[in-house]
Amino acid sequence: xxxxxxxxQILSMDPENRAKPFTADILIEDDRxxxxxxxxDLSGAQTVIDGTDKLVMPGLVNSHxxxxxxxxxxxxxxxxxxxxxxxAYPILGAPVLSPRLVYLRTALCAMESLKSGTTCVTDDxxxxxxxxxxxxxxxxxxxxDVGLRATISGHVVNRPFLDTIPFSRDxxxxxxxxxxxxxxxxxxxxxxxICKDALTRLHGKSGRLNFMLAPSAPQRCxxxxxxxxxxxxxxxxxxxxxxxxxxxxxxxxxxxxxxETLIAxxxxxxxxxxxxTIAHSIWVTDADIELMGDxxxxxxHNVISNQKLGAGVAPVRRLLEAGVNVGLGSDxxxxxxxxxxxPVMHAAGxxxxxxxxxxxxxxxxxxxxxxxxxxxxxxxxxxxxxxxIEVGKKADMLxxxxxxxxxxxLNDIANxxxxxxxxxxxxxxxxxxxxxxxxxxxxxxNEAELLAELREEMPAFLAAHEETEAMNRAFEAAFWxxxxxxxxxxxxxxxxxxxxxxx
Numbered sequence: 001x002x003x004x005x006x007x008x009q010i011l012s013m014d015p016e017n018r019a020k021p022f023t024a025d026i027l028i029e030d031d032r033x034x035x036x037x038x039x040x041d042l043s044g045a046q047t048v049i050d051g052t053d054k055l056v057m058p059g060l061v062n063s064h065x066x067x068x069x070x071x072x073x074x075x076x077x078x079x080x081x082x083x084x085x086x087x088a089y090p091i092l093g094a095p096v097l098s099p100r101l102v103y104l105r106t107a108l109c110a111m112e113s114l115k116s117g118t119t120c121v122t123d124d125x126x127x128x129x130x131x132x133x134x135x136x137x138x139x140x141x142x143x144x145d146v147g148l149r150a151t152i153s154g155h156v157v158n159r160p161f162l163d164t165i166p167f168s169r170d171x172x173x174x175x176x177x178x179x180x181x182x183x184x185x186x187x188x189x190x191x192x193x194i195c196k197d198a199l200t201r202l203h204g205k206s207g208r209l210n211f212m213l214a215p216s217a218p219q220r221c222x223x224x225x226x227x228x229x230x231x232x233x234x235x236x237x238x239x240x241x242x243x244x245x246x247x248x249x250x251x252x253x254x255x256x257x258x259x260e261t262l263i264a265x266x267x268x269x270x271x272x273x274x275x276x277t278i279a280h281s282i283w284v285t286d287a288d289i290e291l292m293g294d295x296x297x298x299x300x301h302n303v304i305s306n307q308k309l310g311a312g313v314a315p316v317r318r319l320l321e322a323g324v325n326v327g328l329g330s331d332x333x334x335x336x337x338x339x340x341x342x343p344v345m346h347a348a349g350x351x352x353x354x355x356x357x358x359x360x361x362x363x364x365x366x367x368x369x370x371x372x373x374x375x376x377x378x379x380x381x382x383x384x385x386x387x388x389i390e391v392g393k394k395a396d397m398l399x400x401x402x403x404x405x406x407x408x409x410l411n412d413i414a415n416x417x418x419x420x421x422x423x424x425x426x427x428x429x430x431x432x433x434x435x436x437x438x439x440x441x442x443x444x445x446n447e448a449e450l451l452a453e454l455r456e457e458m459p460a461f462l463a464a465h466e467e468t469e470a471m472n473r474a475f476e477a478a479f480w481x482x483x484x485x486x487x488x489x490x491x492x493x494x495x496x497x498x499x500x501x502x503x
Contacts (some may be wrong), residue, residue, distance in 0.1 A: 099135055
């Protein structure tokens, strides 16, 4: 199969051209970019796309998403993370979802992602109360059917829930604690066996789908599980994906549990490496930033989700200067309420400007686009495969019409991409050398039928979930107290110019 794009403006994000557009042809053969240049011989191409007034850019990369939250989209508001998790990741009463509902939920995210310009996602999936192999199969099948490139996990927590949040046992009533403690976390050896099976059966599927190791967080997993996960990730050359320092509660956690920051704890146990991707990294200290930079690890910057939860803003410029690779993520579908990455880029381009009057710490449009493309690919250990338009790389790219409202009048293309475009200008989304979406329509699945089937399932699901919410409401007052207590603590966060309002 071959596709040609003739005479387009190309925003390549390659090391030489970066965000400086140039005019050229592109030839795609099978799953890769075969040639880029002026006046290429395109006579043998099976499909030719006229590039007149078109922009070609790398497909966007969502470096951190939780598709398991998709059924709660638009459901919650004005809750900090620790309170919100009671309902989106319930301690009590969560039913095991059928593989078909998992498939439909994942397809919902995949279709919205693809149509809005995301060609590659990292989906860190937690199933309450645990993930089955059949559910994992359904996840892979949904991404395969829709046509995305995806790196997928089986997210795990293997410590008792109340032992993962400081002060919780000070405030949660004894009888409610007993209910929480009655649940048995998945044993480390059982989870590792599922991961090994997934790496054998599913990793590399269709040339687009990969598995990753994703222990939830250093306070939620035993160090033995995390070290075993790192060993497996290294043996199979896949990402090690985790969450660290999203909230002030988590900033306090390291000192309360380990007598050091959570980043220092990771470093001490050999868990900070180039393949390590850390979601959030908001409440990092200067010493944490240095450790992360020395390791060359990655950050998934989840700017919209972090705003909705009131968690804070990661010091991205400081992390970049230290040598940390930065990607952008939507995070959970009920904390950002979207999978769409153009709004994430827009938010990332703006939020840092209000953190400090020192413009050296602001991000440029080029910084943002790089994080949303090549930086995101690096978080999934795919930087040599995708994230930029270069000969030999996988053909993952977008074609956008520059005669649309977001590009009119046309000035600086990179600025238009970050601050004006919202996905409406996309004419083609190409993944792995195949046109997967065109003119707002997914080509490999029937979107209307899948959405209709999901809508039919929702009343029964929500009825069961409302009962689960009622059970977990018993923890809410205590978790508000945890939130308030932690936010009264000084943890010595990073300093850059003006003090952020949330410290």
